Structure formats: C-alpha cells, structure tokens
Amino acid sequence: MKDILETLDQRREGARLGGGEARIAAQHKRGKLTARERIELLLDKDSFEEFDMFVQHRCTDFGMEKSHVPGDGVVTGWGTVNGRTVFVFAKDFTVFGGSLSETHAQKITKIQDMALKMRAPIIGLFDAGGARIQEGVAALGGYGEVFKRNVIASGVIPQISVIMGPCAGGDVYSPAMTDFIFMVRDTSYMFVTGPDVVKTVTNEVVTAEELGGAKVHTSKSSIADGAFDNDVECILQIRRLLDFLPANNQAGAPSWPSYDTPDRIDYSLDTLVPDNPNKPYDIKELILKVVDEGDFFEIQEAYAKNIVTGFGRMEGRAIGVVANQPMVLAGVLDSDASRKAARFVRFCNAFNIPIVTFVDVPGFLPGTAQEYGGLIKHGAKLLFAYSQCDVPLVTIITRKAFGGAYDVMASKHIGADVNYAWPTAQIAVMGAKGAVEIIFRSEMGDPAKIAARTAEYEGRFLSPFVAAERGYIDEVIMPHSTRRRIARALAMLKTKSVERPARKHDNLPL
Numbered sequence: 344m345k346d347i348l349e350t351l352d353q354r355r356e357g358a359r360l361g362g363g364e365a366r367i368a369a370q371h372k373r374g375k376l377t378a379r380e381r382i383e384l385l386l387d388k389d390s391f392e393e394f395d396m397f398v399q400h401r402c403t404d405f406g407m408e409k410s411h412v413p414g415d416g417v418v419t420g421w422g423t424v425n426g427r428t429v430f431v432f433a434k435d436f437t438v439f440g441g442s443l444s445e446t447h448a449q450k451i452t453k454i455q456d457m458a459l460k461m462r463a464p465i466i467g468l469f470d471a472g473g474a475r476i477q478e479g480v481a482a483l484g485g486y487g488e489v490f491k492r493n494v495i496a497s498g499v500i501p502q503i504s505v506i507m508g509p510c511a512g513g514d515v516y517s518p519a520m521t522d523f524i525f526m527v528r529d530t531s532y533m534f535v536t537g538p539d540v541v542k543t544v545t546n547e548v549v550t551a552e553e554l555g556g557a558k559v560h561t562s563k564s565s566i567a568d569g570a571f572d573n574d575v576e577c578i579l580q581i582r583r584l585l586d587f588l589p590a591n592n593q594a595g596a597p598s599w600p601s602y603d604t605p606d607r608i609d610y611s612l613d614t615l616v617p618d619n620p621n622k623p624y625d626i627k628e629l630i631l632k633v634v635d636e637g638d639f640f641e642i643q644e645a646y647a648k649n650i651v652t653g654f655g656r657m658e659g660r661a662i663g664v665v666a667n668q669p670m671v672l673a674g675v676l677d678s679d680a681s682r683k684a685a686r687f688v689r690f691c692n693a694f695n696i697p698i699v700t701f702v703d704v705p706g707f708l709p710g711t712a713q714e715y716g717g718l719i720k721h722g723a724k725l726l727f728a729y730s731q732c733d734v735p736l737v738t739i740i741t742r743k744a745f746g747g748a749y750d751v752m753a754s755k756h757i758g759a760d761v762n763y764a765w766p767t768a769q770i771a772v773m774g775a776k777g778a779v780e781i782i783f784r785s786e787m788g789d790p791a792k793i794a795a796r797t798a799e800y801e802g803r804f805l806s807p808f809v810a811a812e813r814g815y816i817d818e819v820i821m822p823h824s825t826r827r828r829i830a831r832a833l834a835m836l837k838t839k840s841v842e843r844p845a846r847k848h849d850n851l852p853l
C-alpha cells in the first residue's frame with residue numbers, strides 16, 4: 344500500500360514539473376511564471392483542485408509516440424477567488440510550447456462544460472504556440488470544440504482570457520469570443536499570423552511586439568481590455584475584477600460589505616464643471632467621488648479615451664459606469680467610443696449589472712474619416728445596446744447633451760429609468776453658435792443681432808429646464824448629492840422587471 348501511495352506521489356511530482364526544470368528556468372528567465380504558479384496566485388490559498396493531471400496526447404506522428412508529458416501542456420481545474428468558485432485552465436509553455444493537441448483541447452472543453460454546468464466564471468491563462476503542429480487536423484478540431492463552447496457560454500457565465508506569453512493562430516479566437524482579454528506588457532503578444540508569415544505575404548517587416556503586443560491591442564485594435572506590467576500584477580488585477588462580476592447571468596450583481604455611506608455628500612462636485620462651457624474637466628474625478636470607496640476598475644482605459652467604461656460599487660453592489668470624458672476630444676462620440684461603450688453596456692446587461700451613465704457629450708464627431716469608417720453603424724451599436732437594456736439605468740447629465748448623442752447616452756426615451764441633470768446641464772439639439780448660424784442665417788451680417796440671438800438661444804435651450812419641463816429629466820439635482828441620489832435610485836430599481844416580445848435573437852448592427 345505504501346508503495347502505491349509513493350508511486351502516486353512520484354507521478355504527481357513528475358506531472359507538476361511539466362516540461363522539466365530547464366524549461367521552467369527558461370520561463371522564469373523571461374520574467375514569466377509557470378502555469379501552476381499563475382494558478383496558485385490567481386486562486387485562494389490551497390483552493391485549487393486539479394483535473395486530468397495525467398492526460399497524455401495520443402499522437403504517433405513525427406516521433407511523438409516517444410515523447411509524452413503528463414498533463415499535455417495545459418493545467419486545468421477549479422478553485423475559489425475570495426471564496427467564490429471559478430474554473431481555470433492555464434497553458435503550460437514548458438510542454439510542447441503549450442500547443443493545443445486533441446487531448447489538450449479535451450481537457451479545456453471538460454473545464455468549459457463544468458463551468459457552464461456549475462454556472463461559474465471561467466478564466467483561461469494563455470502562453471502557447473497555437474495548434475500542435477504534429478497533430479494536424481486533430482488540433483484544429485480541438486479548437487473548434489473550444490470555440491463552440493465559448494459561444495454557448497457567452498452571456499451565461501463570465502469568461503476571461505489572460506494573455507501571458509505568445510498567443511497565435513488558433514489560440515487567438517477563443518479569447519476573442521470571451522468577455523474580457525487582459526495582457527502582460529512586454530511578454531505577451533497576440534496575432535493570427537506571426538511576423539514571418541506577414542513578411543512572406545505582405546512584405547511588411549514587424550516585430551511580434553509591434554504586430555500584437557499589449558500596447559497595440561489596448562490602444563489601437565481594442566482587442567485587449569487592459570494590460571499590466573507583469574504576471575503578478577496582472578493576476579492580482581484579475582482577482583480584483585472577478586469581485587465585480589456575478590457568477591452567472593442569473594446570480595445578479597455581487598454584493599460586498601461597504602464601508603462608505605450611501606448618503607455621503609461631496610461639495611467639491613459643485614465646482615467640478617467649469618464656468619466656461621468649452622473648458623474640460625476630468626469625469627473620472629466624478630466617478631471616483633461617487634462610487635464606494637473610490638474603487639473603480641476601468642475597462643479599455645487606453646482606447647477611445649473620450650468615453651470611460653468600468654466597474655464600481657454602490658452600497659456594496661457592483662455597477663457598470665459609462666461616462667463621456669470632456670478631457671479627450673471634448674467627450675465627443677466617435678466610432679471607437681461607440682463600439683467600446685456598446686460592448687461594455689451589453690456585458691452589463693447580459694449579467695444583470697445596473698448601469699450608471701454620466702453624460703457630457705457635444706455630439707457625434709463630424710468628418711469623412713468618421714462617416715467612411717461607419718460612424719452611423721457604430722453609433723447605432725451604442726444606441727441599440729442601451730435600448731436593449733433591461734437592467735436598471737440611471738443617467739446623470741452634468742453638462743452637454745447635444746443632438747443624437749443626447750438620445751444615445753441612456754436617455755429616458757430609449758429606456759433609462761431615472762434621469763437626473765445637474766443645474767449646469769445643457770440639453771439641446773446643438774450648441775448656441777451652430778444653432779444661431781443655421782436658424783438666423785439671414786441675420787449673420789449683423790453681429791449685434793447675432794449676439795442677441797445667441798444669448799436668447801443660450802437662455803432658453805442651454806439649460807436642463809426645457810427637458811425637465813417635459814419630464815425627460817426626472818429632477819435637476821445638486822452635484823454634491825449625486826452619490827446619494829444614485830444610491831437611492833439604484834435601491835428603488837432593484838426590482839425592475841421588463842417584458843420583451845419573444846424572438847430568436849436581435850439583429851445588432853455589427
């Protein structure tokens with residue numbers, strides 16, 4: 344009996360070594376943790392239960408029958424993050440470069456199936472060379488099985504992908520269908536085809552970093568939702584993110600103890616909006632002063648900075664925040680900002696996370712670049728996303744809410760539940776200058792008349808009161824009481840219930 348136990352211990356020890364000490368050392372030398380070290384850091388202490396530690400590939404081509412490593416390049420199982428169950432798989436780069444074989448794929452799909460059945464989040468840690476080349480179509484089939492499960496689980500359980508090394512070929516499409524992708528700066532990259540193929544096909548010479556590094560994907564392509572300096576920082580931030588997310592689409596936004604009183608007043612907000620309507624201010628200051636303990640997890644911080652998206656809490660319960668950022672392009676809505684916010688709004692709605700929207704938007708960005716780039720369709724994505732929401736929606740207009748962007752930014756008309764405006768709000772078709780130039784064109788030669796018309800327009804329309812007179816704004820509120828008003832609105836909206844007509848699925852303007 345003792346021998347049998349010892350054999351198990353030895354087999355476990357062997358499996359835990361993955362591709363061996365030399366490859367583990369090489370991994371560390373590159374500043375990367377191993378798959379097991381990452382999992383240990385991600386999960387609560389001693390909570391990891393590993394599955395399929397002894398699974399091996401069945402390939403017999405190219406001499407592979409002589410080369411078996413228990414676990415086959417991916418570590419899978421489940422554990423807890425701050426006491427809540429999550430499922431996890433981590434590609435082990437020390438074993439065949441973490442490449443995906445038929446059996447490797449089966450380990451992942453087993454975890455995907457478990458996560459879906461248990462209605463718990465799944466986190467994939469990527470560090471791999473794509474399809475196991477020696478396995479050919481068996482590996483491609485494996486990818487297909489993973490992809491299908493990503494789609495079935497979409498909108499049911501949160502799926503998070505963390506790129507912590509190479510992620511190429513077949514490996515990129517599973518993350519692309521998950522809810523969030525995070526990357527580690529300098530050690531991770533993602534692309535469909537690598538620099539060598541790019542050079543052969545297009546004659547472009549690029550490095551892996553230039554083609555698909557964290558900077559590219561967080562600021563240019565918007566593939567990644569955030570990047571962190573190293574494995575440890577990245578994993579700790581994923582733990583933080585998980586605390587904002589529900590286990591599934593039935594569980595409701597998670598609640599944690601809050602030490603911040605909901606009726607906290609902040610008088611500094613009364614002077615946040617400058618007297619000059621063209622002067623910017625930082626909307627993040629408002630967000631940080633409103634949410635519990637100033638704890639805000641920003642999503643896509645480096646992309647389309649003219650709109651801010653992220654998670655916070657009110658009275659301990661997670662909320663999504665969407666806010667125009669007057670500091671960048673005056674907070675205008677363009678294609679990138681619309682797509683970014685639309686995806687975030689849809690995530691929140693799918694997982695029953697209430698949304699708070701702060702509005703200061705001068706309109707949609709004019710110009711050929713935007714129109715040729717499909718601004719109509721991208722703007723419609725955000726309009727569609729908000730209109731589709733059945734989660735509680737609370738909107739606060741701090742300053743400008745002009746034109747179509749007024750409608751789009753969670754207005755009453757498309758389904759918001761509680762709409763507040765600060766006294767500094769200006770809700771109109773457009774700003775005074777543009778409006779007067781159009782409706783009083785015949786008087787343009789007379790500066791005195793134009794000045795009088797501008798003053799008249801500003802007095803009548805550049806305020807929250809025309810909208811408030813019609814009930815489009817439920818109340819004009821004091822900036823200092825914003826947190827209290829939002830907290831009360833969200834508490835009242837907890838029981839919100841909306842019936843929609845049955846349909847197969849909608850036709851989001853993609």
Ligand code: HXC
Pocket residue numbers: 438439440441442471472473474475476477483486509511512513514516537
């Ligand atoms: C089998 C692989 C492998 C792969 C790496 N290895 N990728 N084995 N299949 N796809 C092995 C290497 O042979 C090596 O084994 C070990 O992993 C480490 O790889 P190195 O090349 O030494 O490491 P590094 O220099 O860091 O380069 C990492 C890499 C490179 C950039 C990922 O290995 C690479 O380019 N790999 C191939 C990438 C690729 O083209 N994959 C197929 C994509 S096509 P030893 O024994 O020497 O340690 C695809 C199609 C699917 O995925 C589409 C589905 C829709």
